[in-house]
Amino acid sequence: MAWRLVLTRTNTKTQTLNPNSNPFLSLFFTSPFSTSFLVTKTPKKFKKKHKRNKESPRTKRVQSNPNLIPHFERIVERDSYFRFATKSKTFLSSQPEHVLRLDDAGKLHRELGFPRGRKVARSILRHPLLFQTYRHTDSKMWFGFTDLMEDLLLEEQAIFNSMESQRVATVRKLLMMSVNKRIALSKIHHCRQIFGIPEDFRDRVLKYPDFFRVVVEGDGRRVLELVNWDPSLAVSALEMEFMVDEDKAKRAFKFPVKHGKDLDLDFDDSRKLNLLNTLPLVSPYSGDGSKLDVWTLEAEKYRVGVLHEFLSLTLEKRASIHHIVEFKEEFSLTRHTYQMLLKQPRTFYLAGTEMNWVVFLKDAYDENGVLINKDPQVVFNEKLCRLAEMQEMEPGLSNCTLIKELYVAGNKISDVEGLHRLLKLTVLDLSFNKITTTKALGQLVANYHTLQALNLLGNPIQSNISDDQLRKAVCDLLPKLAYLNKQPIKPQRARELLTDSVAKAALGNRSSRKKAGKRMSQSRSFSASGHKSSTSVVQKSKNRSKSQAHRQMSLTKAPAAEASTSH
Structure with a gap:
């Protein structure tokens, strides 16, 4: 009977809550009423249309289509x-x-620069000429440089040594622009690559106590301080341009004067009015920028001048946001630097995305996006990129690493390239080519340790600069050189080499020396009367070059040598 009482009470309660329910069905369903008739989803026509999210600063480009400059974007x-x-x-x-x-x-994706979560071996295989993997005796796989890459590192080290004085001047100018004339060594080390500063510069600065002082602060941070102010260095690139082309310097920046439309000014009148604000320009070496009122026009012109000079000191006349932020306190920059640069499109171009942008000096590049004045380190970096793209080495002169003497006279060479792997080269004959400037010899810095004799007779460079200037430029590039144009540079060094093959190759036989001396003494320009004699010498040089090349190839069993020339 107990179960009947429970069932009766349940039925009574159910009928009270849902009078339309069937008593028979209530025995099987305990739910008091059904909710199936209710609409639980909102119809599409009543749903709110969500606005599409704005593009992330990580992917949104700085420049829109009308203002986009493709060659700068390609560099990024x-x-x-x-x-x-x-x-x-x-x-x-x-x-x-x-x-x-x-x-x-x-595990070092950030240090090595490959995407997180990807296998590093995949990135290594993209550059087979530079990196390699091998199994060590401990049965573990290791990752290292190829022989070509080791040679390139020696070449880069030679560039660092030859350009050390220029890099010292760059660091001095950075200190002269900074607040209190001091910068943490860690910040310079972080940005060293854009200035061409070597890895061991923290040890190299100790060789210049007249310029720098290293101070260790209480927290252990090492700070580089300027010892002496040099007025000759306190001239910005914009000031030097102002002395050469005043109108161009005036057009570099624009600080417009607000005026009503009822003035109805034409373009020239508006430009003259804006010059009231633009001039005078504020030098980045004029004083401490932190003492200026942040929101004044003078402070903005100072910050623009500092960034222009900062970019002028870099190798490729460009820098990313990460490099600029490093010197925010030292250069008194504000968080509005991005907007400030956008307001000066005549001089600066911002490429990349809003989160990772790169600023360029537009005047430093030509219309094709090629840097006008290239530092030797820039030339090296471009060569490294070319080799990084290659899957195998092309046959040619660069593979004949055992060559000690190279004669390429009369081949119309205007730029010396492709000799970076000839690390045993001692004699180089470039006579009667088309070398016009010392910059064309920049890559010879790779032969810093071995090259002892260089012949440039019959090149236009001899008429462009004096013999003393040529001698000084070549000796700065190759301090171990003993002979230049068949003349000894250092008598003591020449006497030491007088009996060996280097001296014989550098000086040649007595008759050829007399002919060369007579021809150069008569005239430095190629006249009609002397053209036949010069042609015969060129032909002899070609024959000698061929014989030397055949002899060398037979010794090394290497493919035919090809000199990299530019016509």
Whole structure:
């Protein structure tokens, strides 16, 4: 009977809550009423249309289509493509024996520059001429440089040594622009690559006590301080341009004067009115920028001048946001630097995205996006990128690493390239070519240690600059050179080499010396009467070049040598 009482009470309660329910069905369903008739989803026509989210600053480009300059954007994309090659070169160079276990390399995605979560071996295979993997005796896979890359590192080290005085001047100018004339060494080290500063510069600055002082602060941070102010360095690139082309310097920046439309000014009148604000320009070496009122026009012109000079000191006349932020306190920059640069489109171009932008000096590049004045380090970096793209080495002169003497006279060479792997080269004959400036010889810095004799007779460079200037430029580039144009540079060094093959190759036989001396004494320009004699000498030089090349090729069993020339 107990179960009947419970069932009766349940039925009574159910009927009270839902009078339309069937008593028979209530025995099986305990739910008091059904909710199936209710609409639980909102119809589409009543749903609110959500606005599409704005594009993320990480992917949104700085420049829109009308103002986009493709060649600057391609440079930023190129840097992204070669990030692994450049960062891995830097990191491996600091490791003992320039090697790293592959298992450890897979955990260093930030240091080596490959995408997080990807296999490092995939990035290594993209650059087979620079990096390689091998199995060590411990049965572990290791990651290191190829022989070609080791040679390139020696070439880069020679560039660092030859350009040390220029890099010292760059650091001095940075200190002269900074607040209190001091910058932390860690900040300079972080941005060293855009200035061409070597990895060991913290040790090199100790060789210049007249310029720098290293101070260790209480927290252990090492700070570089300026010792002496040099007025000759306190001249900005914009001031030097102002002295050469005043109108061009005036057009570099624009600080417009607000005026009503009822003035009805034409273009020239508006430009003259704006010059009231634009001039005078504020030099980045004029004083301490932190003492200026942040929102004044003078402070803005000072910050624009500082950034212009900062970019002028870089190798490629460009810098990313990460490099500029490093010197925010030292250069009294504000958080509105991005907007400030956008307001000066005549001089600056911002490429990339809003989060990772790069600022360029537009006047430093030609209409094709090629840097006008290239530092030797820039030339090296471009060559490194070319090799990073190649899957195998092309046959040619650069593979004949055992060559000690090279004669390429009369081949219309205007720029010396492709000799970076000839690390045993001692004699180089470039006579009767088309070399016009000392910049064309810049890549000879790779032969810094070995080259002892260089012949440039019959090149236009002899008429462009004096013999003393040529001698000084070549000796600065190749301090171990003993003979230049068949004349001894250092008598003591020449006497030491007098009996060996280098002296014989450099001086040649007595008759050829007399002919060359007679021809150069008569006239430095090629006249009609002397054209036949010069042609015969060129022909002899060609024959000698061929014989030397055949002899060398037979010894090394290498492919035919090809000199990299530009016509």
